[in-house]
Structures are given as structure tokens and as C-alpha cells.
Amino acid sequence: MTASGAAPPHVDELDPSELQPVESSAVPPDRERRSANAAMERYAAGDDGAFGDLYDALAPRLYGYLLRQTRDPVRAEDLLQQTMLQIHAMRGRFFSGADVLPWAFAIARRFLINSYRRRQREARVQPDVSGEHAAIPTGEDVLNHKRLAQTIEHELSKLPEPQRVAFELMKKEGLSLREVAEVLGTTVTAVKLRVHRANLALRAAVGQGALGDVE
């Protein structure tokens, strides 16, 4: 049982551009990262007031990640709360010069996995194609985009867990190869391989999807 294997991300959150190497908006700007590290540094040094700044720097990214994985705002909020409290409890472990982002993602991911393990039976996610999503505006571009997104989403959910998680952390969360390796507790080479394989699989799927549309 794995975390992401049980909960694929929202279809309409996937953008075909995410298949490209991410150096764009998904990547946290250096300034944002620096401010997170600076806030964590102050907090670890004993400045209790820095927690608010740390929250502001980390919470939106962590929440976005957790929400994509759970597709449940309540659970995402609960997991974010656990993650931030754990960062608080472990603040004394942070040392100068370290990067808080991979650490925060690793904690969030672990709570996510624990949560899935606890709630295995509830982890089955219903396909989210009803309700508001059924009322898609007409127009060929929108439909094609939806189809493409669905194809990618479908293929992404079929990838083996290690490939999928590595792909998502890198392409969606904007973590570097080294950071993803840290979060997953593996080597940079292994992450490269996983992301490469995920890319190949998704590119093949997108090609097939496009062909299917034409036919």
C-alpha cells in the first residue's frame, strides 16, 4: 500500500506543460526558498515569533501537494497541521545552511503514507468526473485539453509508485533531483532513472492519446 498509489491527483490540476522539465512557475523562486530557510533558521535559533513566517512560506506548497494526493481538503488540512506541528517539534534539529523544503515535504509525505495505512479502506477514491466537472464548457480546445489531461492522469496513476512519486515531486513541486532523492531516501541516480522512465511512459501515452483522438 502506498500513498500516492491510492490517490491520484485531480485530473483538472494536470497540465500538459507539466510534462516539460519544470523550470517555470512550479519551481519555488529562490527568494521564496530563502525566506523559508531564513524563517526556519530564526525559529530553530529560538525566535518563537518566526513560526508565522515559516507557516506562510511553507503551508501553501505543502497544502497543494497534500490536496493533490488526498483530493480531500479536510484530510489535507489535517495532514498539513500534523506536518507543521512536527516541524515545530523538531525545530532544534534544523541547522544553519540546511534546506527546509525537502525536509518539510518528507515529513508531509510520511504523514500522508501513515494516513493511508490507517485508513486503507477509506483510501479508495471515487472517480471525480461528476458534478461540477461534468459541466465542462463546450469547445474543441477545452475538450482536447481535458482528454489530454485525463490521458496523462490515467497514465500517471498506472506508473509504479516510485516513478510516480519522484515525477510528482520533481515536476509538480519543483524539487531538484537531489531534493527528491533526499525526500525519498534514495540516490540521485535512482531518481533520475525513475523520472526518466515516468517521462518516457507519459510521453508515449500522450502520443497514443493524440493518435486516438485523430482516429
Next chain:
Amino acid sequence: MSSELQREPPPELRARLLAAVAERPAPSRREQRLRSAALAASAVLLPLAVFVGMGSAEQGPRSWALVAVTAAGTFVLAAAALSLALARGRRLLGLPSAWLVSVAVACPAAFAVWKLVWSSAFGEMMLAWPERPGLRCFGLSLAFGLWPLVALALARRGSDPVHPRSLGAALGAASGLWAGTLVDLWCPVGYPQHVLLGHVLPMLLLSALGAVAGARLLGLPR
């Protein structure tokens, strides 16, 4: 609902967390370091005190050169295992799991090679010593290694969200090697069966115990 809106956590969560954090302060880095240093010191000093209390090093039929070289090598391996287990660099999450498992397995193996190679350089050290099969060394190694393992696990408690078992195993190996250093100073026996049963096996057991304890102590609360 747009994905931008979805990405924002509920505003009330911030206030709730700030209140929770203010209510339950966590140790700052300085306090954490003091605690960890105290536990690490106890991991080294407690077995050492017991060792000194029971009479410290024993030469037996060995030359002091052999005592020094095998014990020093074991100590270096213990230090290396501990450094690798706790290595951080700029990373908070430590080395990959495969490295930590390698430390847990390779360090005891390196000790066995070191001990046997040096013992074999002194011919009579490889002769069987039937009345000392290694059971006493086995018990002593476990006894000396247990507290360091517990102390190190407490010092790193709840700190590893990625690979707590592997970290525990590496810490177990480091504890076993520190215990092995002390036992090696005391034990003059060097034939292979004794070394494997009395010295190497406890190190591997402490690694396994470390893996079990790591899952419970070093990982995040469930």
C-alpha cells in the same frame, strides 16, 4: 473551484497552529544540542565506566601491539559508522537508505576481517580455545552495546521521516562496534569461531535491534 483557491490552506488553520505552538514549546537548537550531547556522552561513558569497573583491558597471551591495533581499528570503524549514520552535510534527511544499510552490514564485516587478519599475523592467536567459545563475549558485547543504542535512538527520536529503520540499523552497528572496541580490549581470543560468535554476531544483532527500535523511535509519530 479553481486550483489556485484549492492551493490555499484555510485561514483559520494558521491561527490554530500558532496557538498550538505557543501552548507547547519545542526545544530550540541549543537545547536540542545539549540534550543530544548529554545522551551521546552517556552512550560512550556508561559502557566505559562498566568496562573500567570490571578491570579494563586484559593482555592474555596477546602482544600489546595486537591489542592496540585491533581495538584502534574497531574504534575507527565505530566512529565511521556513527559519522555515516548521522552525516548530514547540508541535508536534514541524511544519507540514502542503501548507504545506511551498507553501513549496518559492512562495518561488522570489516571488523571481522580486521580482527582475523591481524590475529592471523600472530600464529598462536588463531588456535582454537575450546573453553572460550565466545558466549561471554557475546553477552558482554550485547550488554555494552545496548545503552549506546538506546541513547542514540533517544537523541535522534522522531527525527527521520524517510528511513528510520535503516538509520536505526546503522546506529545499532555503531553501538555494536563501540561495544566491540571495549570487549576487544578485554578478550584475548582471536580464533575465527570465537570472533564470529562472540564479537561479530552481537554487532549484527544490535543492527537488527536498531532497525526494529528505529521503526518505533526514530520515525514520525503515527
